[in-house]
Amino acid sequence: MRENFVPFELERIMSIWEYQVEYNLSESGVHPMTTDELLQGNPDLIQKLTQVELxxxxxxxxxxxxxxxxxxxxxxxxxxxxxxxxxxxxxxxxxxxxxxxxxxxxxxxxxxxxxxxxxxxxxxxxxxxxxxxxxxxxxxxxxxxxxxxxxxxxxxxxxxxxxxxxxxxxxxxxxxxxxxxxxxxxxxxxxxxxxxxxxxxxxxxxxxxxxxxxxxxxxxxxxxxxxxxxxxxxxxxxxxxxxxxxxxxxxxxxxxxxxxxxxxxxxxPEVRPRILDRTRNHVRHGYNNFNKWCEENADLVSFIPPQAAAIGFVRYKRQFNSTQFVERLIQEKKVYVVPGDHFGLDHHLRISYGLSDTYVNEGLKLLKDLLLSVE
Ligand SMILES: Cc1ncc(COP(=O)(O)O)c(C=O)c1O
Missing domain, CATH: 3.40.640.10 (Type I PLP-dependent aspartate aminotransferase-like (Major domain))
Incomplete structure (x- = not known):
């Protein structure tokens, strides 16, 4: 890397780890749609799509x-x-x-x-x-x-x-x-x-x-x-x-x-409301699940409820650096969340919850184990 170049840490680290870890809680969007879900399996639309000239x-x-x-x-x-x-x-x-x-x-x-x-x-x-x-x-x-x-x-x-x-x-x-x-x-x-x-x-x-x-x-x-x-x-x-x-x-x-x-x-106009409904369902459902975890772990983390997006930006009640913590989280627990450093604010972690409850909860459990074991 050339000496004066400032790399985009968040995207670079994310692209290295998002497919390597077992629990990737780094995404900020909701679980992506398949093409089939977008087109609702409509055979006419699928036919039209396959006829689009590339x-x-x-x-x-x-x-x-x-x-x-x-x-x-x-x-x-x-x-x-x-x-x-x-x-x-x-x-x-x-x-x-x-x-x-x-x-x-x-x-x-x-x-x-x-x-x-x-x-x-x-x-x-x-x-x-x-x-x-x-x-x-x-x-x-x-x-x-x-x-x-x-x-x-x-x-x-x-x-x-x-x-x-x-x-x-x-x-x-x-x-x-x-x-x-x-x-x-x-x-x-x-x-x-x-x-x-x-x-x-x-x-x-x-x-x-x-x-x-x-x-x-x-x-x-x-x-x-x-x-x-x-x-x-x-x-x-x-x-x-x-x-x-x-x-x-x-x-x-x-x-x-x-x-x-x-x-x-x-x-x-016919399709957009359906997609936004899907997103909000993911965001709201995911939030309730995530918020429960935060409440149960109020001795470890504090959290100001977000008004949008499927991400929680939590402050942890410990002194360690967020990047170093996430490096250990990846290596020892195979979980990836984004360190606050990548947003210009240490002592925070950005955790996504726009995914299935089981997946998020398993990742959170492992995250908690590590939080408990570091000073
Ligand atoms: C605030 C913000 N802007 C832009 C982007 C990039 O989005 P896109 O996938 O549309 O390039 C992101 C991705 O995380 C983002 O969080």
């Missing part, structure tokens, strides 16, 4: 896919959308497009550290502001306002948040918009967990349409349980969508034809 789709996304995505954002048309290879590429290409080396960026912590790592590698001037545990993972608005300066070119948030599951209140959203507006910064909102809410059937509102310089990221990976399709997107201004598309020509050219076809199907 050509390049339109490189910014098929018309049908982009129209179905645009329908999720009030006021958007397909010209506001670029379909990307997951939200990962949407984030990457957007940062590449909006910023130049040396530009200042303000990133919310704790966070999926992709944007933070991209920013470091592009030699941006990275500042951070936080959701605070003592505020029930609420946004520290004073810190946000101190962090954003006249030089800030982009503010990056993740809402609903990975790893805490916090959903911003309107007051918090308004504070972020006001901070961006004050200095004319772009606002990048990674919204891939919208649709995986715990306490409401209303999808978390997007930042799109609330301010004129928004890059709103979405994906089929998390709330739709379709990570293997590798379909994500960015919803933004028409000009910015053109600019991002122009850079995508150099990176991936486009997403896949099957991804476009199945993605457009999943996002169609």
């Amino acid at each position: 050509n390049y789709p339109q490189t910014n996304g098929s018309v049908e896919l982009r129209e179905n995505i645009a329908a999720l954002y009030p006021g958007a048309t397909r010209e506001h959308i670029v379909a990307t290879t997951g939200a990962a590429q949407a984030n990457f290409t957007s940062i590449l497009t909006a910023l130049d080396p040396g530009d200042q960026i303000a990133v919310l912590l704790p966070n999926y550290m992709q944007i933070w790592g991209i920013a470091k590698n592009l030699q941006l001037d990275v500042r951070t502001f936080s959701l605070k545990e003592e505020l029930g993972w609420g946004l520290d608005i004073d810190e946000l306002n101190r962090t954003v300066t006249d030089k800030t070119r982009l503010i990056a948030v993740c809402n609903p948040n990975n790893p805490t599951g916090h959903i911003m209140s309107s007051e918090e959203m308004n504070a972020v918009i006001a901070a961006a507006d004050k200095v004319g910064a772009w606002l990048l909102a990674d919204e891939v967990y919208a649709g995986a809410e715990h306490n409401t059937d209303s999808v978390t509102p997007s930042f799109y349409g609330r301010y004129d310089k928004v890059l709103a990221m979405g994906s089929l990976s998390k709330a739709y349980g379709l990570p293997g399709l590798r379909i994500g997107w960015v919803a933004t201004t028409q000009d910015m969508a053109e600019e991002i598309w122009a850079r995508q020509d150099y990176v991936t050219i486009c997403t896949t034809m099957l991804g476009n076809w199945l993605g457009a199907y999943a996002l169609s």
Whole structure:
């Protein structure tokens, strides 16, 4: 690895261990669907799918896919959308497009550290502001306002948040918009967990349409349980969508034809509610099971209930480092959870519960054994 390169620890370690361990509790989405489940075994649809020509789709996304995505954002048309290879590429290409080396960026912590790592590698001037545990993972608005300066070119948030599951209140959203507006910064909102809410059937509102310089990221990976399709997107201004598309020509050219076809199907008004219902059932059922474990083990862990996503971000009541603990957990117990270090916050573990109860409970039992045996 070149000396100054900052690797994306979370994704790299995950890709090494997720298929090696016996209990992989590192995923943030719900258990993925099969193609058959998505198509409900419908023979006509299966026939149609097998007849799809495996050509390049339109490189910014098929018309049908982009129209179905645009329908999720009030006021958007397909010209506001670029379909990307997951939200990962949407984030990457957007940062590449909006910023130049040396530009200042303000990133919310704790966070999926992709944007933070991209920013470091592009030699941006990275500042951070936080959701605070003592505020029930609420946004520290004073810190946000101190962090954003006249030089800030982009503010990056993740809402609903990975790893805490916090959903911003309107007051918090308004504070972020006001901070961006004050200095004319772009606002990048990674919204891939919208649709995986715990306490409401209303999808978390997007930042799109609330301010004129928004890059709103979405994906089929998390709330739709379709990570293997590798379909994500960015919803933004028409000009910015053109600019991002122009850079995508150099990176991936486009997403896949099957991804476009199945993605457009999943996002169609007839199918989307069924998928979101499935996700919320997984998330809510999994949460109840996981919460029971946390309550039973209150001497070992504390936990602020998430409002979205199938992940619990628990603080453990011990002093050891989270990465070292997870290394032992993998080696000694064949269980993998994500160390808090990978989100910029030690002494925490991110544990997924969007899987079957038996699987999660067995993993948790082994995790507890190790927690009990270390200081
Ligand atoms: C906040 C966040 N953004 C983006 C991604 C990448 O998602 P995708 O599979 O759509 O590339 C992830 C994956 O874990 C994530 O948690």
